[in-house]
Amino acid sequence: MFPTDPNSIYETAQMTKGNRLTGKHVPVLAQHPARLVQRAFEQSQIGMAITDAEGRIVLVNDAFCHIAGSDRSETTGWPIEHFYVSLRTPWQLPMTADTPRNLAHSWQQEVLCRRADGESVPVLMTVDTLLDEHKKPRHLVHTFVLLTTPSGEVLKDRHWIHLDPMTGLPNWLLLRDRLNHALAQAERSDSTLALLFIDIDRFKAVNDAVGHIEGDRMLGELAQRLQRVVRSKDTLARLGSDQFVVLLEKEGAAEAAQAVAERLHEALEPPFTSGDRYLLMTASIGIALYPTDAQDDETLLTAARSAMYIARKKGPGRVAFVDHRLTTRLKEKHRLESLLSEAIHMPDQHFALQYRPELDRHDNLRCTGLEAILRWKQPKRWQHSPAHYLEMIARQGLGVRLNRWMIQKVIADHRQWLTDDSPLSQLPISIHLCESHLSHDTFDRRPLDHFLRHQDMDSFEWLTLKVPAQGLGNDLDTATHMLKRLEQLGIRLAVEDFGSSPIDLNWLSRLPLHKASIDVRPIETHHGLRQIEASCRMLNALDIEPVLIGIHDENLADRLKTVSAHLVQGNHYCPPLAPEALQTWLDGRQPPSA
Template sequence: MNHHGNRPPGKQATLLAQHPARLVKDAFEQSQTGMVITDAEGRIMMVNDAFCRIAGSDRAETTGWPIEDFFVSLHPFSGLPGSGDDTHNTALSWQQEVLCRQSDGESVPVLMLVDTLQDDQHVPRGRLYSFVRFTTPGGELLDERHWVHIDPMTGLPNWLLLRDRLDHALAQAERADTTLALLFIDIDRFKAVNDAVGHIEGDRILGDIARRLQQVVRSKDTLARLGSDQFVVLLEKDGTAEAAQVVAERLQEALEPPFNSGDRYLLLTSSIGVALYPGDAEDLETLVHAARGAVFTARKKGPGRLAFVDHRLTSRLKEKYRLESQLSEAIHLPDRHFALHYQPEFDRNSLRCTGMEGTLRWKHPERWQQPPSHYLDAIARLGLGVRLNRWMIRAIIADHRQWSDDASPLAQLPISLYLCEAHLAQDTFDSRPLDHFLRHLDTPSFEWLTLKVPAQGLGSDLDRATHMLKRLEQLGIRLAVEELGSTPVDLAWLSRLPFHKATVDAQLTRAHRDGRRLVEASCRMLNSLGIEPVIVGIDDEKVAADMEATSARLVQGDLYCPALSAKALTAWLDEHQPPEE
């Protein structure tokens, strides 16, 4: 018979070391996984060394404290169900991504696994928490940026996911020869806010910041958190400097309302640096570094500023958006800010005025000297072309009615007007097509009016444009093509449309070596289609000399007469119009 007392000492020690309770204790203590046991109220009863290292605390600083004091999560902490609660619908185990704050203030991302501990009656009496950090095969801890794809505090993509998307976007942009924009966002003076409200409250505010930024970022863009108070936006589908400027302004506006922190109201701003691919950088690391450098440039100007890597671009875009802001204000009050001038058109043989073109003049003290075409792109971007076009049509009708009442010879001259492309696409702010708008104007006839269709407007939706042009023709309006030769046009299709005139820009002679031949070829082609060419842009003697041999009969330009106000045009016509033969 064997008795325990008869066992050799070595054998007995081995058995004690293999006792289940001892094995469990050793596993708990020696595990590299941070482990915590809490009571039913969620207060810490036991921790191991691995958890102390992750949390940056010793055992004395952890025991007795609530477990939720040692991590931050987007998800609310779930307390243990009480004895009277329904436990059937309560998860007994789960896992989630959290941040554990270390003693140096840095947040370490870990995977937290939670297991509920039950007594013999299946009543929860505590929980076992396991905190896992992944390591390399050599045992080295992975940098937190390379751990998971989602930042647990904000729910945004982290550096790893952003880097993957940026790698893919750069490869796509290189193949398609397109641009990308990277916006680096730094929350101004956030460290002071963190010190004032505490790290836990600061983390909550960062979550609020992330949600506000996410609400204004376009669905096709990527918003990521790099860590601390730094965010990045990748503009992949529309990575132009202009798009970056618009998105940056929306991001800064999203932070303008104050943030609530208890009984405090915190005002936060952001400095944003923008780097463009391929202009500023052609690889991932350099692009991020360039955008980060632009943040420092922005901060030098003060909080809440924006800067591009190319400082000249910052100035140009600032001026561009200043112009658009002024234009938008002016177009909503056109009678105050704009005036209509008229530039005569001439028969080059008799020098008689054969018609005139209505042109826009902005009464802005710095802007009025620019030609109308200088603003067309900006007006189109603002979506205000239809509004301004309608105001011009009303103003021309009022001037023509006045000339008719005064029996002025100007009433006998046809008037042409540039038609914005949005009218052809029937892309109007009030869904009212141009012909419907014209029918409701107090005008007995439109036979004196010519609408000049932009050549680029004839290259998109041809069927829709054709339908609109024929409806305008039914109103008695004559149609012309503007700037033929600057945009490819289907000649077979052009021959089927009801155009009676087309303008050809004489400045082609300066833009192309064979410009004069190009102008003449355009004039001959138009004549063969029964469309009369008008050579425009003849502003000096040299250009006039280059155009002397062309077959066009009609000409226009500042050399013959600049655009004049309605009153000045009346006086000019009385003095310069030769008598009819």
């Protein structure tokens, strides 16, 4: 674009008439237009990027690199769209040689510039087209002006925090503000309002087919179509992904909401174009009404979402109103998820550890180990034990956090028993391990063995980690790698709920396992008893010791007398005990000293 060696253009300057008389040469190289343009480009505080007609970067200045937080080497060749997010659908696409001449050759947009560190800054982007000698677009010049104060703060008169950067629509923050205001108005005037929850059917498949950049453009076009059929006094907001919400104020009766839903469907009827493709899109729409279905913002949104699920089950492009039974279940589910998240982020306030003894029924019920059991500190707030919510905790991605807290508490108890020279310090302790640890799916990408190495323990030979059987059935290669690393730390490994999920016996024989728990509570028939015995014999053949768990009454204990396993657990023998009660229980079982 610019001369790499401007000195090669003019080595000496022209002389003026007066200078010829004196014989002096006056260099004007610094004033040569090419050099001035180059210096202006390089030294400008406005970010500048030059792309080819397809929008791929060929040259940038330092100011652009500063705004984007990238080096020049990390920008050349990349599409310019990689470095910003439009606050509305781009109406001008990259030009090609076939672009009609009547299109505008310069335009402006407010965008969010995406930095390499993940931050986004508001920018006014201007795009100018550079034409070749045939008046065809050859290059594009993009300039980026930061919409910030000199100190780098976002201008206070901007409303970026309330806008969805992809579509320019209100986001959840602004929608919630308007919804609360509308609810207050409706309560004072004794009027109604409606909330329409819109989910674009199978948009992920469309996005995968056309690519994410084109998918984002189509999503912006879709938002524009929806916006055109919504009244100016109503609010269309984007919650994220392919989900939108329409707030209908004042005229929020069921009939009016139904009519708006029909107009929204009609807006999506014309095919969307992507290159030479014609794509059809539909939406599932759920409708919730105030005050019939809910009286506050979150409950109303939950009700509208539940109605959307009903619509989606009917097929693409359907509308449904609220089913109060489903809404109640969803509301309870969201309430539980919120409570669980709070509890796991403040575990010391909500959880306590108890220990269930493992006993050898062939050796006078000698205590051979302990299992850490999670309990609520305020059980009256919960209908079930923490174990009942483990699946929900795993879906929220909170299992690793809870697991780590349990491990740290068990380590603290073990240290205290060592300090007190308690017999409890000689007993192995087992802990339930969440499946995410095996798949390395941790929130901070920190593997379990790395976490354990930082616990300042000389030895982990007293610790047993119980691996869920389901975790061994999903990705055995990844699980095996982690289990062997844990074994190198001296940790013993066990399988939990053996028989509840299919396990490849060939793989099982290769894993470093020394115990497997078998839940005997489902046993109801003689056939079930034979299955338990068969599992025990198979485990023994693999040098894996079976442990019968869930023996909570004498009748079940009697029925299991013929089973070959000798290690047992259950309330029939001893319920889970707090550390202090456990010490008392163990002292009472010790023979008196001579």
